[in-house]
Structure formats: structure tokens, C-alpha cells
Amino acid sequence: xxxxxxxxxxxxxxxxxxxxxxxxxxxxxxxxxxxxxxxxxxxxxxxxxxxxxxxxxxxxxxxxxxxxxxxxxxxxxxxxxxxxxxxxxxxxxxxxxxxxxxxxxxxxxxxxxxxxxxxxxxxxxxxxxxxxxxxxxxxxxxxxxxxxxxxxxxxxxxxxxxxxxxxxxxxxxxxxxxxxxxxxxxxxxxxxxxxxxxxxxxxxxxxxxxxxxxxxxxxxxxxxxxxxxxxxxxxxxxxxxxxxxxxxxxxxxxxxxxxxxxxxxxxxxxxxxxxx
Amino acid sequence: xxxxxxxxxxxxxxxxxxxxxxxxxxxxxxxxxxxxxxxxxxxxxxxxxxxxxxxxxxxxxxxxxxxxxxxxxxxxxxxxxxxxxxxxxxxxxxxxxxxxxxxxxxxxxxxxxxxxxxxxxxxxxxxxxxxxxxxxxxxxxxxxxxxxxxxxxxxxxxxxxxxxxxxxxxxxxxxxxxxxxxxxxxxxxxxxxxxxxxxxxxxxxxxxxxxxxxxxxxxxxxxxxxxxxxxxxxxxxxxxxxxxxxxxxxxxxxxxxxxxxxxxxxxxxxxxxxxxxxxxxxxxxxxxxxxxxxxxxxxxxxxxxxxxxxxxxxxxxxxxxxxxxxxxxxxxxxxxxxxxxxxxxxxxxxxxxxxxxxxxxxxxxxxxxxxxxxxxxxxxxxxxxxxxxxxxxxxxxxxxxxxxxxxxxxxxxxxxxxxxxxxxxxxxxxxxxxxxxxxxxxxxxxxxxxxxxxxxxxxxxxxxxxxxxxxxxxxxxxxxxxxxxxxxxxxxxxxxxxxxxx
Numbered sequence: 001x002x003x004x005x006x007x008x009x010x011x012x013x014x015x016x017x018x019x020x021x022x023x024x025x026x027x028x029x030x031x032x033x034x035x036x037x038x039x040x041x042x043x044x045x046x047x048x049x050x051x052x053x054x055x056x057x058x059x060x061x062x063x064x065x066x067x068x069x070x071x072x073x074x075x076x077x078x079x080x081x082x083x084x085x086x087x088x089x090x091x092x093x094x095x096x097x098x099x100x101x102x103x104x105x106x107x108x109x110x111x112x113x114x115x116x117x118x119x120x121x122x123x124x125x126x127x128x129x130x131x132x133x134x135x136x137x138x139x140x141x142x143x144x145x146x147x148x149x150x151x152x153x154x155x156x157x158x159x160x161x162x163x164x165x166x167x168x169x170x171x172x173x174x175x176x177x178x179x180x181x182x183x184x185x186x187x188x189x190x191x192x193x194x195x196x197x198x199x200x201x202x203x204x205x206x207x208x209x210x211x212x213x214x215x216x217x218x219x220x221x222x223x224x225x226x227x228x229x230x231x232x233x234x235x236x237x238x239x240x241x242x243x244x245x246x247x248x249x250x251x252x253x254x255x256x257x258x259x260x261x262x263x264x265x266x267x268x269x270x271x272x273x274x275x276x
Numbered sequence: 277x278x279x280x281x282x283x284x285x286x287x288x289x290x291x292x293x294x295x296x297x298x299x300x301x302x303x304x305x306x307x308x309x310x311x312x313x314x315x316x317x318x319x320x321x322x323x324x325x326x327x328x329x330x331x332x333x334x335x336x337x338x339x340x341x342x343x344x345x346x347x348x349x350x351x352x353x354x355x356x357x358x359x360x361x362x363x364x365x366x367x368x369x370x371x372x373x374x375x376x377x378x379x380x381x382x383x384x385x386x387x388x389x390x391x392x393x394x395x396x397x398x399x400x401x402x403x404x405x406x407x408x409x410x411x412x413x414x415x416x417x418x419x420x421x422x423x424x425x426x427x428x429x430x431x432x433x434x435x436x437x438x439x440x441x442x443x444x445x446x447x448x449x450x451x452x453x454x455x456x457x458x459x460x461x462x463x464x465x466x467x468x469x470x471x472x473x474x475x476x477x478x479x480x481x482x483x484x485x486x487x488x489x490x491x492x493x494x495x496x497x498x499x500x501x502x503x504x505x506x507x508x509x510x511x512x513x514x515x516x517x518x519x520x521x522x523x524x525x526x527x528x529x530x531x532x533x534x535x536x537x538x539x540x541x542x543x544x545x546x547x548x549x550x551x552x553x554x555x556x557x558x559x560x561x562x563x564x565x566x567x568x569x570x571x572x573x574x575x576x577x578x579x580x581x582x583x584x585x586x587x588x589x590x591x592x593x594x595x596x597x598x599x600x601x602x603x604x605x606x607x608x609x610x611x612x613x614x615x616x617x618x619x620x621x622x623x624x625x626x627x628x629x630x631x632x633x634x635x636x637x638x639x640x641x642x643x644x645x646x647x648x649x650x651x652x653x654x655x656x657x658x659x660x661x662x663x664x665x666x667x668x669x670x671x672x673x674x675x676x677x678x679x680x681x682x683x684x685x686x687x688x689x690x691x692x693x694x695x696x697x698x699x700x701x702x703x704x705x706x707x708x709x710x711x712x713x714x715x716x717x718x719x720x721x722x723x724x725x726x727x728x729x730x731x732x733x734x735x736x737x738x739x740x741x742x743x744x745x746x747x748x749x750x751x752x753x754x755x756x757x758x759x760x761x762x763x764x765x766x767x768x769x770x771x772x773x774x775x776x777x778x
Contacts, residue, residue: 205331207315245328248529252763255531256335 033072036063040077048084062087062094069098070108075116083119097122104134106148114148118155136162140169146184154189168193176200177211178227179218186228198257199230199238202250206243306663310656313665317496318704320398321391325759329704332760333657333768339534340364340552340766342578343522345585346614347540352547356524360532364523364555364743371739391706391751395499402493498677499711505721509754512731512773515562518586525552525743529763542614550578553744553758553769557700558582558645560733560773566590567642572632572687575601577608579645584613584625589643593626595635602629632683635690642695646687648680650701650708653768654760677712684716688726693778696731699755700771709770710753717774730754731773 041059045051066076080086086094101111101121115121124130137147137157150157157165171193172183188196203209209224216222225242233242239250292299314333319326341361343352357363524547526532537545558579563569565588571580574594583589594605605627610616613625621627632646651664651673664673684699691697701708713730720726733756734749745761755772 202331205334206327207319207330208327243327244324245331249328249331249762252529252531252765253331253335256762256765259531259533260336 033074034067036060036073036076040073044077044081047081051080051084051087054087058087061091065091065095065098068095069102069111071112071115075112078116079119079122083122086119086122089122093125094122096127097124100124100127100131104131104147105144107145110145110148114151117152121155121158124158130158133158133162137165140166141180141184146180149184150189153185153187157189160189164193165189168196171196171200172227175211176209176227177214182227186226186231188227188231191231194258194261196231197261198254201257202253203230203243205253206245208243305660306665306667307657307660309667310651310653310663310665314653314657314704317398320394320401321706322704328762329760329768332762332765333654335762335765337654337760338526338531338552338765339549340555341524341534342548342550342555342582342585343524344540344544344546344548344612345520345522345587346612347542347544348546349522352540353522353524355535356547359535360530361524361526361534364525365517365519365521367742368517368739371742375735375738391710392501395496395706399493399496402496403491406491406493492674495674495677496707498681498715499707500714503714503718505718506727507717508727508729509732510729511735512560512733515560515736517559518588520587521559521582521585523555527742528745531763531765544614545611548578548581548608548612550582551702551769552764552766553702554578554647555582556740556744556756556758556769557647557698557771560736560771561643561645561696561698563588563643568640569593570641570644570687570690571595572635572644572646572683573597573648574627575604577605579647580605580625581608581612583645589624591624591626593628593641595628595630595632597629597631599629602627633679633686635686638689639692641690642692644687644691644695644697645700646684646697647700647702648683648708648712650676650680650703651705653703653705655702677707677715680708680712681715681719684712685719685723688716688720688728688774688776689724691776693776696773696775698771698773700769702767702769704757704759704768704770706752709755709757709772713754713772713774727777729775729777731775733771733773 036059038056041056062080063073063076066079067073071079098111098115101115102108104111106114134147137150138144141147141150168189169183172178172188173180200209203225209230212220212222212224229242230238235250236247239245239247243250314330315326318329322329341356343349343356353363524534534547534549537547537549540546559582561569561583563583563586567589569583569589569592571583571592571594573596574580575596575598577594580592580594584592594602596602596605609620609625609627613620656663656665663669664676680701684697687697699713701712703709705711717728717730720728732749737744737746737749737756740746743764744758744766745764747757747759749756752770755770757771758767758769760767
């Protein structure tokens with residue numbers, strides 16, 4: 001009963017925030033969202049002094065390209081502040097890369113968020129290679145939205161060898177028995193396979209992480225710590241909060257496990273030598 | 277079309293081969309059995325600390341290097357020091373000087389320790405599980421209290437009287453049997469007509485065909501709390517680290533490896549690598565000059581070698597039960613002792629093959645080291661070969677404490693009055709450790725009238741605190757224990773020093 005009341009209250013609050021926001025938006029000058037004013041330029045120049053010599057013309061030109069692709073002025077200013085090179089790059093190239101990202105079918109807002117977080121993505125030049133990379137990612141995680149979440153969490157995937165990505169994915173999917181939504185929502189792909197293995201095996205040996213039974217129903221909540229808890233934490237956080245042991249123990253384990261992995265690798269290469 | 281395909285064709289049910297992936301995945305190896313057993317048992321004994329111990333047990337262990345005194349000693353020591361290893365003797369002496377004179381351990385009150393209560397709870401739980409596994413459906417009916425049974429009986433007799441011949445098909449088996457027992461009394465078979473065989477089955481108190489089945493909970497009952505022997509625990513006096521013994525180790529947190537032993541100029545190997553914790557029992561047995569020492573279960577011989585390297589003992593008798601194991605001792609001695617065949621064999625070392633439970637050289641030895649066969653926790657979790665958790669070795673495993681206690685009892689009798697004995701296991705189980713010591717002390721007093729004193733080594737252990745991680749002495753009744761800990765991954769090793777009173 002109480003719970004139902006809480007839910008009802010939450011819905012009420014949510015609705016009220018929506019109406020509030022819409023009230024805020026309507027009276028605001030809609031043109032302000034899409035025009036670049038001198039005061040805004042001055043603000044950026046204050047924080048990034050190297051842009052003093054750039055003429056207003058170039059500013060407006062770049063701005064118009066971004067607005068064409070649905071970027072708000074606020075986003076544009078943020079991108080420039082983060083990544084001043086945008087202004088000096090030829091406009092054709094910028095529109096090319098924007099066109100490319102729009103072609104990935106993540107959705108308008110998502111592309112904006114992605115570029116806002118990683119403005120370096122505008123620097124891409126070899127579109128075909130990256131497109132194939134994105135296709136490969138999509139074949140792993142199925143939907144474009146998942147690919148977008150992956151890129152938001154670990155932008156290094158654009159340039160990483162697809163084989164290493166696959167190896168990481170297979171490890172998490174087949175050995176840790178995690179499901180795609182959980183894999184996608186963590187920054188695990190920013191780390192090497194050995195890092196992932198180290199943290200996983202450490203938890204497994206502590207008896208904290210048990211792989212899900214293959215016959216468990218797909219929606220069942222497991223008692224294992226989530227992947228983002230495991231991977232997106234600093235070493236001391238991981239050791240004390242997730243593993244519930246001291247940092248010294250995890251550090252010793254890292255060293256011992258590295259040796260163990262090397263030994264295994266040597267053994268395997270020896271065996272393959274013998275086969276040949 | 278009607279042609280017969282083959283005259284040898286036999287219809288057979290399709291079955292996967294043993295190496296098919298689905299069979300391999302389902303297979304439960306002894307290692308897995310050991311792990312789930314430890315999770316259950318040690319999880320309840322050690323609580324939250326078990327996690328760390330578990331991870332350490334499953335990861336590679338750490339060594340201590342014992343430098344051979346018979347070939348290139350100085351050179352090896354120098355090399356090891358260059359690698360960053362620490363001389364254990366120097367470290368011990370420095371720590372000992374700095375250690376304040378604190379109070380030693382008090383004699384714990386038996387039966388009140390936290391381990392005792394934990395174990396009692398665990399045994400009860402184990403028993404219930406086993407009963408439930410045998411009588412799956414009526415498990416809750418097997419264990420009700422006496423009052424409940426009485427109440428139910430009264431209730432049922434009333435019911436029967438009321439209902440007469442009415443049969444309830446939903447009734448469970450035990451209930452029906454109970455009711456039927458009334459009827460059974462009414463039709464007692466006259467023994468004259470030869471129905472003796474019936475009495476094998478009625479009343480049913482045992483499962484036919486499972487006479488020698490031992491439930492797992494039986495194993496835990498070896499741990500008893502009653503004391504009816506004079507128990508004395510004294511702190512051990514001064515322990516002097518043998519001058520001639522060169523042990524090297526890395527400090528806590530340093531997981532470097534030692535170089536492999538090489539052949540020295542004299543033809544023997546330069547150093548011996550052994551699990552760090554095995555050093556302690558042999559060291560703290562404190563063999564003095566000219567003493568006669570027995571290593572009751574010696575293989576593979578590392579501990580005997582350590583005692584020989586102190587150059588103190590007059591003679592070391594290395595005993596083990598199997599020939600393959602005594603051969604291993606021989607090989608190691610040959611590798612590490614210069615001129616073994618001429619100068620050592622039969623003069624300062626005697627390798628014998630025999631059961632430590634039946635050795636009969638009573639009151640002959642000054643010092644005895646008893647490193648009994650145990651569940652060898654680390655080994656059981658790593659190797660499938662010859663694993664004690666194999667289903668075929670269940671009986672052996674459950675009766676281990678009995679064997680350990682028999683060995684320890686007999687070895688106490690082999691001791692000269694005033695001599696001392698070191699009991700050690702490489703297991704974390706309180707049953708195989710304190711439980712067995714307790715059992716043997718009791719037996720040796722009641723059957724042979726031998727009184728003993730348990731030596732408390734906790735002060736000496738503090739001096740080794742930089743290298744090892746020890747269990748808090750409060751949690752142990754008699755001995756000391758090295759806990760596996762990732763930065764100092766030695767052990768597990770339990771040891772307890774017992775002196776025979778004069």
C-alpha cells in the first residue's frame with residue numbers, strides 16, 4: 001500500500017517537472033538557442049586565449065554547420081571550449097564527419113551527446129574503416145543504441161582491433177555469463193582483457209562472483225556484483241567495497257595472477273610448437 | 277529393401293562420449309568437491325575472513341629458500357640477498373630484541389570458545405541436511421522434538437479411535453509406519469514358526485545395504501570439548517635460532533620468485549625451496565646438539581633436511597609408510613647432502629618404512645616431528661590426482677582424525693620423558709588440528725598414564741609476524757596456525773608443541 005502511494009507521488013512529481021520545464025522553454029527566446037552572440041564568443045575566448053585571432057566570420061560559419069545538424073548553440077560553445085581545433089578544421093570535413101555520425105542511426109540527441117562528450121570524434125577521417133568497425137560492434141551487441149552506449153562508455157573502441165574487442169566480449173558473455181545490457185553499461189571495454197580477467201578471477205576466488213547458471217531465466221536478478229561496480233571503480237574501491245578485502249591483498253593477487261597468465265600463455269605456445 | 281543391414285546390429289541407446297562438452301561441463305572433479313566442502317565448513321568457522329583465505333588458497337603459494345650448507349653457501353646467500361631476499365634468522369633476532377615482554381596466553385576455558393559454538397552449530401546443520409537427503413519428503417518429521425512426538429502420538433491415537441478403519445491416502449510414510457506399529461503389535465509372529473529373518477528388518481533402525489555408510493557429520497564429531505585429563509599449557513621459554521641455518525624469504529607483499537636451485541661445486545644443489553610455513557614446525561621443535569630425532573611422516577623430506585641443516589641432531593630417523601615416499605626422501609637427501617651414501621646413510625640418517633601407528637621404539641627419542649597426513653587443503657584445491665576428496669576415498673577422509681590421533685598417540689609414547697614433539701598439519705580444519713591433539717592427549721593419559729604439557733609458542737610467533745600471518749591465538753585451543761594471506765601466501769599450517777612430563 002505504502003509502496004503504491006510512493007509510486008503515485010513519484011509520478012505526480014515527474015509530471016510537475018515536465019510542465020515546469022515546458023513553461024521554462026516556451027517563454028525563452030527560441031532564436032537564442034540557435035544564434036551565436038558576441039558575448040558568448042568572448043566568454044569562450046576568455047577561457048581559451050588561443051582563439052583570440054579567429055575572426056567572427058569563422059565562428060559563425062562553424063556555428064551554422066553545427067546548427068544545421070541540430071546542435072544547440074550551447075552545445076556548440078561547449079564543443080569549441082573543449083576542442084578548439086574545430087574552428088580551424090575545414091568546414092567540409094566537419095560536415096562530413098557530422099554527416100557520418102548522423103548516418104550511424106543512433107538518433108539526433110544521442111549524436112549530440114556523443115560529440116559533446118568526445119569532441120575528438122569530429123577528427124575522424126577514414127570513414128569507411130570506422131563504419132566497418134561500427135558494423136562489427138553492432139553484430140556483437142545487436143542494436144545501434146547499444147553501440148552508442150558502448151561508445152559513450154569506451155570511445156577507444158573506434159580504433160581497437162576487432163579481434164581484441166571480440167575476445168573481451170566473448171570473455172564477458174561466455175565465461176562471466178553476463179547479458180548484453182549489463183556489458184554495454186560498463187566501461188569494461190576501456191580496459192585490457194587481462195585487466196578484466198584479473199578482477200573477475202579475483203572475485204571468483206574470493207567466492208563473491210559465481211557465474212549464472214546457463215539455465216537460469218534471463219531476467220533473474222543475480223547476487224553477483226554488477227559489471228560496472230567491478231570495472232568502473234578504482235583499485236582501492238574495488239578491493240574494499242566489492243571484494244571486501246584489503247588493497248594489499250588485491251595488489252599481491254594482481255602480481256601473482258599476471259605470472260599465472262604468462263605461465264599459461266607460455267604453456268599454450270609450447271604446445272602449439274610441439275603440434276607443428 | 278528388406279535386406280538386413282548387419283547381422284551384428286544391436287539397438288543401443290544413444291549416449292554421449294565421455295569427452296563430449298556437455299559431459300565435461302557437468303563433471304564434478306574432486307577439486308570442486310573440496311572447494312564446496314571448504315566453503316561450507318571453513319565459511320562457518322572463519323566467517324568473513326574465509327574469503328581472503330579462499331582466494332589465497334586458490335592462488336600460487338610462496339616459498340622460503342633453505343640454503344644448503346654443503347655447497348657454495350656464501351655465494352648462494354649473496355645471490356639471494358642481491359635479489360632482495362631477507363635472512364630469516366637476522367629478522368627474527370632483530371624483532372625479538374624489540375619485542376616488549378607482554379603477557380602470554382591464558383589457558384582458554386574449554387567449550388566456551390567461539391570456534392566451539394560455531395562448530396556445534398555446523399554439526400547440527402550438517403546432520404539435518406543429511407537426514408533430509410535420505411528422507412527427502414518427510415524430512416521435517418524426522419527431527420521434531422520429543423514433546424512434539426508425544427503430543428502427536430496422543431493426538432493420533434485419539435484420531436484412530438474416532439476414525440476407525442478410515443485410511444488417509446495423503447499421509448506420509450513415517451506417519452503411516454507409526455500408526456501401523458500399533459497393528460504390528462497385535463499380530464506378533466510366533467518365533468516357533470521360524471521368522472527370525474524378519475527381525476533383521478523390524479524394527480527398522482538402519483538402512484539395509486548401507487551398513488558401512490558413514491554420514492559426513494560423523495567426521496565433525498571427533499571434535500569434543502570434555503576434558504578429563506590434566507591439561508597444562510605453559511609458555512615456551514627461550515628459542516634460539518640455529519646459527520648454521522640460512523633461510524631466506526621475501527617480506528609481506530613482495531611476491532618475487534627465487535632462482536631455481538643449481539648444482540654447486542661439490543655436486544649438491546645450492547638451495548631447497550619449500551612452502552614457507554613448513555619451516556616453522558621443524559624450526560620450533562628446537563633440536564639441540566646431539567639429540568635423536570624421529571620424523572614420523574617424513575616424505576618428501578623438506579622438514580628433515582631443515583633439521584639436518586642445523587647440524588644439531590645426532591641422528592634423524594625419517595619414517596614413512598609407502599616405499600614410493602621413502603624413495604622420495606632418499607632422492608632429496610642424495611641431492612642435498614654431500615657424500616650421502618658414505619657419510620650420512622645409516623650413520624646420521626636412517627630412512628625407514630613403516631606405519632607410524634605401530635612403531636615400537638618406546639621412550640627412545642628426544643624430539644619427534646609428526647607431520648600427519650591430512651586433507652592438505654592447498655593441494656586438494658589444486659590437483660585432481662590422488663585427491664583426498666575423490667568419492668572413492670570418502671571413508672578414508674572421514675576417518676582421517678582417527679588415524680591422525682592414532683599416530684600422535686603412538687608418537688607420544690615413543691618420546692623420552694622430558695622430550696618434546698611437534699604435531700603439524702597443513703589443514704585449516706579445527707577437527708584435524710586442536711580436535712586431534714585433544715583426543716590424543718586424552719587417550720594417552722587414560723590408556724598409558726602419560727601426562728604432557730602443551731607449549732605455547734605465541735611469543736615466538738610474534739617475532740615471525742613480518743613474514744607470516746598467524747591466526748589469533750584466542751581462536752585456537754592448543755597450537756598456532758599460519759593462515760594463507762595473499763601478500764604472504766604461506767600455509768595453511770597448524771602446529772602444536774607438546775612436551776612429555778618426566
